[in-house]
Every structure is written in C-alpha cells, then in structure tokens.
Amino acid sequence: MSTNKPLTIKSSVGDWLADPVGHQLLAELLAQHGRDVSVLKAARMFSLQRMVAMSRGMLPQETADDLVRRVNVGRSPDQDAEQGGAPKTTLPAVPARAWTERIVSDRFGGCTTIVTGAGSGIGFATASRILREGGRVIAVDVSAPRLAALVAAHPNAQLVTVEADITDEAGVRRIVDAAGDRIDGLANVAGIGDDMTPIHETSDQVWERVFAVNVDGTFRLTRAVVPKMLAAGRGSIVNVASEAALRGSAAGVAYTASKHAVVGMTKSSAYMYGEAGIRVNAVAPGPVATNIEVSFASALGEDRIGAAMANIPLAADAAQLAASITFLLSDDGTNLTGAVLPSDGGWSAL
Ligand SMILES: NC(=O)c1ccc[n+]([C@@H]2O[C@H](COP(=O)([O-])OP(=O)(O)OC[C@H]3O[C@@H](n4cnc5c(N)ncnc54)[C@H](O)[C@@H]3O)[C@@H](O)[C@H]2O)c1
Incomplete structure (x- = not known):
C-alpha cells in the first residue's frame, strides 16, 4: 500500500505518478502497450477518470477502477464514500448520457x-x-x-x-x-x-x-x-x-x-x-x-493551470x-x- 494519501479515480495523473505504487501500476499498464510513463507528461493535470475518456479505449473504465483498487490494496476510497461516507453532492449521480449523432440529410446539399x-x-x-x-x-x-x-x-x-x-x-x-x-x-x-x-x-x-x-x-x-x-x-x-x-x-x-x-x-x-x-x-x-x-x-504553468x-x-x-x-x-x-x-x-x- 502506498504511504501517501489514498489515490482515487479523481486524483490527478500527477498525483498517481508521485506515488510509488501508483507510478509502478501506471508504468506496468503502459508497458503492456509498449509505452512508458513519459507519455503522461502532458496529462499530469488530468484526473484518472478523465484519462478514461481521453484514452480512446486504451484505459477502459474497468481497468481504471482496478488500478484504484490495487493502489489502495483492495480498498477504493471512492467506493467507501459511496457506501456510507459523507455524500459529495446533494444531487444523485446519473451516468453520462450517450449522444448519438443524427445526420440531417442534404443539410449542406449544393454548398x-x-x-x-x-x-x-x-x-x-x-x-x-x-x-x-x-x-x-x-x-x-x-x-x-x-x-x-x-x-x-x-x-x-x-x-x-x-x-x-x-x-x-x-x-x-x-x-x-x-x-x-x-x-x-x-x-x-x-x-x-x-x-x-x-x-x-x-x-x-x-x-x-x-x-x-x-x-x-x-x-x-x-x-x-x-x-x-x-x-x-x-x-x-x-x-x-x-x-x-x-x-x-x-x-x-x-x-x-x-x-x-x-x-x-x-x-x-x-x-x-x-x-x-x-x-x-x-x-x-x-x-x-x-x-x-x-x-x-x-x-x-503546470501548477496554476493544473489547479484550475x-x-x-x-x-x-x-x-x-x-x-x-x-x-x-x-x-x-x-x-x-x-x-x-x-x-x-x-x-x-x-
Ligand atoms: N482538442 C482540444 O481539447 C481543443 C480545445 C479547445 C480548442 N481546440 C482547437 O480546436 C482546433 C482543432 O484542434 P484539434 O484538437 O482537432 O487538433 P488536432 O491536432 O487533432 O488537429 C489539427 C489539425 O490541424 C492541422 N494543422 C496544424 N497546423 C496547420 C497549418 N498551419 N495549416 C494547415 N493545417 C494545420 C494539423 O496537421 C492537424 O491535422 C484548434 O484550433 C484547437 O486550438 C482544441
């Protein structure tokens, strides 16, 4: 288990890399794709959750959730919060709505x-x-x-x-x-x-x-x-x-x-x-x-923009x-x- 503060799906890639166990897990994952952690330099400010959306399939949600479990030795702080911890929001969380592109036939016809x-x-x-x-x-x-x-x-x-x-x-x-x-x-x-x-x-x-x-x-x-x-x-x-x-x-x-x-x-x-x-x-x-x-x-720049x-x-x-x-x-x-x-x-x- 990491000695640093618990890492969550919302922790930044920078925080994951700063943590010895988090660093190792990300390095192992990237090695499976023939890459190393240097490819994450520009993504340090993004949360692990955002990386799921940005990775175009390279980091599926289940893999990210598994990383959170493993870095905290089977204990996900996010899950703990969901199972009785203090609520983080007054609105119920709903899954992101999938969007389907609808082609408008001939909208640009003749243009x-x-x-x-x-x-x-x-x-x-x-x-x-x-x-x-x-x-x-x-x-x-x-x-x-x-x-x-x-x-x-x-x-x-x-x-x-x-x-x-x-x-x-x-x-x-x-x-x-x-x-x-x-x-x-x-x-x-x-x-x-x-x-x-x-x-x-x-x-x-x-x-x-x-x-x-x-x-x-x-x-x-x-x-x-x-x-x-x-x-x-x-x-x-x-x-x-x-x-x-x-x-x-x-x-x-x-x-x-x-x-x-x-x-x-x-x-x-x-x-x-x-x-x-x-x-x-x-x-x-x-x-x-x-x-x-x-x-x-x-x-x-990294510090200021990362915070925002x-x-x-x-x-x-x-x-x-x-x-x-x-x-x-x-x-x-x-x-x-x-x-x-x-x-x-x-x-x-x-
Ligand atoms: N991706 C984002 O998160 C994001 C956010 C805000 C704004 N934008 C803006 O959206 C626009 C498109 O960006 P993107 O994210 O699709 O990037 P992209 O790099 O995927 O695509 C940009 C394309 O522009 C081409 N290009 C670059 N310089 C050129 C030049 N001098 N002449 C002709 N072609 C050139 C590149 O070869 C590339 O194919 C940019 O203006 C960018 O600033 C992107």
Missing part, C-alpha cells in the same frame, strides 16, 4: 465549405459531418497522410483535398482556387497548442508559431475567402476558438492570447459584414479527445464539436452572428 485542419480531430469530424450531409468539402491540412485517411473514410463523397499550410500565402491561394467561384462556408479549425508557459517564460519561438497558425493563418484564409462571399451576398464562417478565449486559466499566454484574437476577428467581421449576408461566429471548445499536442515547459483544471468537465468527442460547428455553419444558424458559442460540457458555467 461548398472549406475546412482547415481537416486531417485530424475536430476538423476531420467537421469535414466528415458536412460530407455525410451532402456537402462539398475543400479539406485543408499540412499532413498528406491525414488527408488521405479522410478520403479513405469517405469514398464517393464530394471531397477535394488541399495539402497546404494556412500560414503560407501561396497555400491560401491554392485553397481558394480549389474551391472555385462559390464558397458557402469556411470552418477555420486548424490550430496548435502552446507549452503552457506564463509570459515571463514564453519564448519568441512559441509565441510566433502559435500566433502564425492560430491568428495569422485564420486571418489570411478568411481575407481571401470573404470577397467571394461578398460577391455572392451570402456565407457562413465559423472560427474555432477555445475555452482559453474565455478565461486565463486554460493554457499558456501564447495560446490564450491567440484565441482571444480569434474572438476579436470573429466579432469585428460579424459587425463589418452583418449587412452583407455573411454570418461569422466562433465555437469555444472545452477539452476534446484529439491529436492536439500541448507540453508543459513551466512548473508555474481539477473540476472541469470530461473530454468531449470531436463529433460533438462538429455538431456545434455545423449548426453554426448551416442555415440553422440563421440569426446568429458574432456569437462565441462555448461547446464545453459546462466548463464556462464554472
């Missing part, structure tokens, strides 16, 4: 939508939803293999892929040329994380790269697309911001400032084009299980974000412009 970051995560899910709802998608990503996977998953769909970097003006021209004269929608999804540093520890390299992709890339592509929407007198743009656009405790300064800039672009454009038939909105995702990479280059993340909602599936994004992109978003929609399981209500 061309550019989706950036379409090779992975939220962009992949957004492109997929539009394709399955009858739309034509110009799928943009820097990764050719990821775009190939999107194609393989959608045979016979109206899908054009463009391997391009949105920070590159020539790449932006190729994207707009591939779309042709009519562009109904633009989903600016591509983005990168930062290294969770506070401002006095942030390098020029991290600041500039995060702003290049999250801000400059979004700016350049939107600037190139808007004239076609103005000519058509219609269009819908959805920018993917973040919980970090709503608060200071979700990421480092570079990512936080970049996503606040995305909200600024959204509101300015919504106002400027409000009478020209172009709607511009943003979605602010909470945690989502994707391939996005974040690192922790600062002990202060202790009670945030579990990670969503990328398809749930696609549901929010495609709602705003589609005509169902009529009457919405300049909105910043948190799609975060309630984090913004904390």
